[in-house]
Amino acid sequence: MSTAVLEVKDVQKIYGKKGESQSHALKGVSLTIEKGEFVGIMGPSGSGKTTLLNVISTLDRPSAGFIQIAGTNITQMRQNQLADFRSQKLGFIFQDFNLLENLTVYENIALPLSLQGVPSKEISAKVNKVAQTLGISEILQKYPVQISGGQKQRAAAARALVHEPAILLADEPTGALDSKNAKSLLETMADLNENHQVSIMMVTHDAFSASYCKRILFIQDGSLYTEIHRTTDRPQFFKQILDVLAELGASHDG
Amino acid sequence: MLLKLSLSSMRKMMKDYLVLLVGLVISISIFYMFQTLGMNDDYVKANSMIRSIGIVFNVGAFLLAFITIFYIFYANSFLLSLRRKELGMYMVLGAKKARISQMLFGETLLMGVVSLVIGSLVGIVLSSGIGQLLMGVLDISADGYYPFYLPALWMTWGFFLVLFLMTATINAIRLARATELDLISAEQQNDNIKAKGIGTMVVAILGILLIAFGYYLLTHLELYVALGFIVGAIVTTIGTYLVFISLLPVFVQMLKNNKKLNDRQLNAFTLAQLRFRINNLTKILGTVAMLIALGVGAMAGGLAFQQNVELVASIGRIYDITLHDPVAEDYQALARMQVLEQNTYRYKKDEQAYYFTKDDLLAHPPLISTNTMEQYSPDNEPKRVTQPLPEKAYIMNNDPDEEQKLARVPKEWGQAILREFISSYEMLADRAVQIVDQETYAKIEGSEHKVLVAQVDDFLKYKDDLKAMDERQMKLLKSGQQDDQEVYLNSKYSTYQQVYAFTSGTLFMGFFLGIAFLAMMASCLMFKILSGATRDKGRYSMLRKIGVRKELLVGSIYKELFVVFVFPALMGLLHVLVGMKMFSVILLNPYVNIWAPIAIFVAVYAIYYLITVRLYRGIVLPKEV
Numbered sequence: 062m063s064t065a066v067l068e069v070k071d072v073q074k075i076y077g078k079k080g081e082s083q084s085h086a087l088k089g090v091s092l093t094i095e096k097g098e099f100v101g102i103m104g105p106s107g108s109g110k111t112t113l114l115n116v117i118s119t120l121d122r123p124s125a126g127f128i129q130i131a132g133t134n135i136t137q138m139r140q141n142q143l144a145d146f147r148s149q150k151l152g153f154i155f156q157d158f159n160l161l162e163n164l165t166v167y168e169n170i171a172l173p174l175s176l177q178g179v180p181s182k183e184i185s186a187k188v189n190k191v192a193q194t195l196g197i198s199e200i201l202q203k204y205p206v207q208i209s210g211g212q213k214q215r216a217a218a219a220r221a222l223v224h225e226p227a228i229l230l231a232d233e234p235t236g237a238l239d240s241k242n243a244k245s246l247l248e249t250m251a252d253l254n255e256n257h258q259v260s261i262m263m264v265t266h267d268a269f270s271a272s273y274c275k276r277i278l279f280i281q282d283g284s285l286y287t288e289i290h291r292t293t294d295r296p297q298f299f300k301q302i303l304d305v306l307a308e309l310g311a312s313h314d315g
Numbered sequence: 316m317l318l319k320l321s322l323s324s325m326r327k328m329m330k331d332y333l334v335l336l337v338g339l340v341i342s343i344s345i346f347y348m349f350q351t352l353g354m355n356d357d358y359v360k361a362n363s364m365i366r367s368i369g370i371v372f373n374v375g376a377f378l379l380a381f382i383t384i385f386y387i388f389y390a391n392s393f394l395l396s397l398r399r400k401e402l403g404m405y406m407v408l409g410a411k412k413a414r415i416s417q418m419l420f421g422e423t424l425l426m427g428v429v430s431l432v433i434g435s436l437v438g439i440v441l442s443s444g445i446g447q448l449l450m451g452v453l454d455i456s457a458d459g460y461y462p463f464y465l466p467a468l469w470m471t472w473g474f475f476l477v478l479f480l481m482t483a484t485i486n487a488i489r490l491a492r493a494t495e496l497d498l499i500s501a502e503q504q505n506d507n508i509k510a511k512g513i514g515t516m517v518v519a520i521l522g523i524l525l526i527a528f529g530y531y532l533l534t535h536l537e538l539y540v541a542l543g544f545i546v547g548a549i550v551t552t553i554g555t556y557l558v559f560i561s562l563l564p565v566f567v568q569m570l571k572n573n574k575k576l577n578d579r580q581l582n583a584f585t586l587a588q589l590r591f592r593i594n595n596l597t598k599i600l601g602t603v604a605m606l607i608a609l610g611v612g613a614m615a616g617g618l619a620f621q622q623n624v625e626l627v628a629s630i631g632r633i634y635d636i637t638l639h640d641p642v643a644e645d646y647q648a649l650a651r652m653q654v655l656e657q658n659t660y661r662y663k664k665d666e667q668a669y670y671f672t673k674d675d676l677l678a679h680p681p682l683i684s685t686n687t688m689e690q691y692s693p694d695n696e697p698k699r700v701t702q703p704l705p706e707k708a709y710i711m712n713n714d715p716d717e718e719q720k721l722a723r724v725p726k727e728w729g730q731a732i733l734r735e736f737i738s739s740y741e742m743l744a745d746r747a748v749q750i751v752d753q754e755t756y757a758k759i760e761g762s763e764h765k766v767l768v769a770q771v772d773d774f775l776k777y778k779d780d781l782k783a784m785d786e787r788q789m790k791l792l793k794s795g796q797q798d799d800q801e802v803y804l805n806s807k808y809s810t811y812q813q814v815y816a817f818t819s820g821t822l823f824m825g826f827f828l829g830i831a832f833l834a835m836m837a838s839c840l841m842f843k844i845l846s847g848a849t850r851d852k853g854r855y856s857m858l859r860k861i862g863v864r865k866e867l868l869v870g871s872i873y874k875e876l877f878v879v880f881v882f883p884a885l886m887g888l889l890h891v892l893v894g895m896k897m898f899s900v901i902l903l904n905p906y907v908n909i910w911a912p913i914a915i916f917v918a919v920y921a922i923y924y925l926i927t928v929r930l931y932r933g934i935v936l937p938k939e940v
Contacts, residue, residue: 148861178579
């Protein structure tokens with residue numbers, strides 16, 4: 062039995078119409094993420110990592126190929142099915158938090174549950190639980206403008222996790238945080254992964270963030286370049302990442 | 316270069332400018348049409364019937380102008396606010412402020428001239444179409460009426476050009492005062508959520524009390540007259556604003572505090588959007604409510620006047636027909652009608668008086684009305700004169716200084732003669748009226764005449780015959796008068812016709828005034844909502860990302876804007892319903908067919924609502940893959 066939570070096979074993404082100048086953002090990418098993995102996707106800007114994330118998160122459709130998340134093929138789904146799928150199976154963390162600033166932290170976190178028609182009482186219990194896990198119980202009644210960047214990202218993480226998604230997709234989650242808050246968030250994510258069995262796929266170009274992952278895929282020019290596993294401690298892994306990045310840069314220059 | 320920039324940015328904002336343009340064109344064309352009707356002296360003189368309407372149209376034009384001033388200022392400041400960032404960018408790039416001010420000045424003026432050209436054209440078309448239609452309805456000849464009337468055109472252009480110059484100047488000054496940084500960071504102001512405390516409740520209660528007090532004054536105008544009207548109008552207006560400032564935000568907060576409701580689907584988001592919007596829109600919502608009240612009020616008022624014509628014409632006069640010395644054609648016409656009652660009375664006439672015979676009167680006592688302008692009820696049935704006439708002779712309408720030899724004509728008989736028999740004040744002139752017995756009557760020298768009064772089943776069925784009868788009566792009257800003296804007939808048909816012309820004019824004006832108000836008001840609301848739309852864009856795209864179905868987002872937009880639109884509408888309509896009671900001082904029944912103007916309003920308003928939702932959707936909802 063396969064325990065893959067995400068399966069991507071030969072996915073291509075071509076922008077521009079046939080006959081016109083086309084750009085191949087993804088040139089046949091295949092990857093698999095097992096349940097409980099913490100995978101990083103790295104690559105220079107323009108390498109196609111954001112496109113890959115968009116395709117996986119069902120926000121964009123692949124031109125060719127096949128994507129399966131939690132046993133469901135998402136490439137053939139209709140608009141509304143995709144929306145429902147996103148709201149039930151996926152959790153998102155964005156670089157700029159994407160909290161609704163006119164809702165309280167509580168309401169922001171409750172939103173995915175409200176959308177699924179969960180009764181008010183149950184929502185309350187679940188929100189409080191996830192808030193406790195992420196250490197933001199104190200600020201539930203505050204508005205996003207009243208809290209710090211680190212707290213905002215925790216709130217966003219809480220919203221991404223509250224409905225227990227199959228996989229958490231993070232797009233440069235530390236991009237807008239200072240180093241202290243970034244470290245704290247990454248530690249939390251690692252903890253969620255290890256102690257709560259949350260599967261995570263994180264796109265980043267920051268080697269330090271990536272060093273918290275267990276496995277890292279490198280993309281260049283729309284294709285998978287290489288893949289490394291964390292076998293040593295984190296600082297060692299960090300160096301390993303830097304080496305690959307240097308290699309990538311060299312191949313760029315050459 | 317700046318000219319190029321300015322043109323290209325205007326093109327980009329075509330949609331917003333189009334909304335402004337439509338509002339302006341409607342206002343200008345209706346203003347022009349009112350002017351063609353109100354200013355054309357030759358035409359007005361040629362039709363004595365519409366002399367009174369001329370005044371109505373001038374009042375209408377004034378009201379329209381007044382509201383238009385506010386509209387133009389508002390719309391322009393809105394457009395300026397939309398472009399602040401862009402203008403600031405030009406300045407940062409090194410464009411001189413004076414040049415940008417100039418550019419803005421030119422733009423505002425250009426906009427004005429374009430709307431004036433289109434507005435005048437539409438106005439001319441409107442006048443030739445609808446103006447003629449009005450005359451057809453009123454049965455007035457259109458001779459001397461020109462849809463293209465130069466003085467009216469001058470007036471329209473003069474008035475609006477001054478207005479546009481003023482706004483252009485104010486816009487330029489406003490820009491000159493702002494710094495580059497002000498302009499660039501214009502969009503980054505956060506939506507603050509103000510804490511609502513006990514103060515808000517106090518304001519809300521105060522608002523409700525003020526409205527209640529205003530309503531009381533306006534519905535008891537017979538007690539407080541002009542002062543009541545002024546104070547009532549002011550108090551109601553202030554109350555309306557207070558309610559929108561305080562009560563509505565409290566109401567939305569209450570909905571939001573209902574956890575069960577708030578936790579369902581997108582409700583938390585919809586309510587949050589609504590709360591922010593209502594906090595932002597309090598003043599404009601108050602204004603919209605007042606404009607709705609004015610617009611619908613104008614329509615309903617005009618209609619109420621028109622619907623009351625028949626009632627007004629029937630108050631004083633029971634008999635539908637009064638004929639002096641009827642001729643063969645009159646009898647033929649009568650034969651064609653279904654006559655319920657018909658009486659003929661002999662009378663003699665000399666230089667001093669009219670003499671009616673007691674015998675004829677007592678043989679067929681006439682009906683008189685029991686309604687008066689002051690006291691009207693549809694249940695007041697006409698009654699037959701029953702007062703006895705024991706004396707030999709009675710007199711009335713004589714010079715009070717004259718020696719009082721004769722008894723006064725009893726009140727009921729007097730009413731019968733003056734209101735039912737005599738068909739024109741000019742006919743009576745300085746003559747007295749006497750009721751005498753047969754013996755006295757026989758002795759009186761003077762021409763003998765007869766008057767025929769008749770009641771038919773429905774006098775509106777026989778308008779053509781009645782019109783011909785009145786024309787023959789008019790000829791008869793004029794033959795006995797000095798030349799050139801104007802004569803007015805007071806027959807039921809003529810009264811009806813006069814009141815009908817006046818009230819149709821009022822209805823016509825009220826209708827167009829209402830449409831113009833509504834168009835301006837709805838576009839104000841639209842502007843305000845759309846100006847915040849760019850800020851909402853991020854929220855909707857984020858919701859879409861976390862997997863909210865498109866229908867849910869669209870539904871949320873519909874709900875949110877519906878509440879924003881519906882509250883001022885309800886408030887405005889309530890004002891109208893209560894306000895119409897004011898007219899009961901002048902009108903018999905101000906509420907006849909009140910559904911019609913309300914239906915028109917709801918239709919126009921709904922169209923603006925749907926357009927706003929569409930435009931808003933276009934801005935905030937992300938494009939689908």
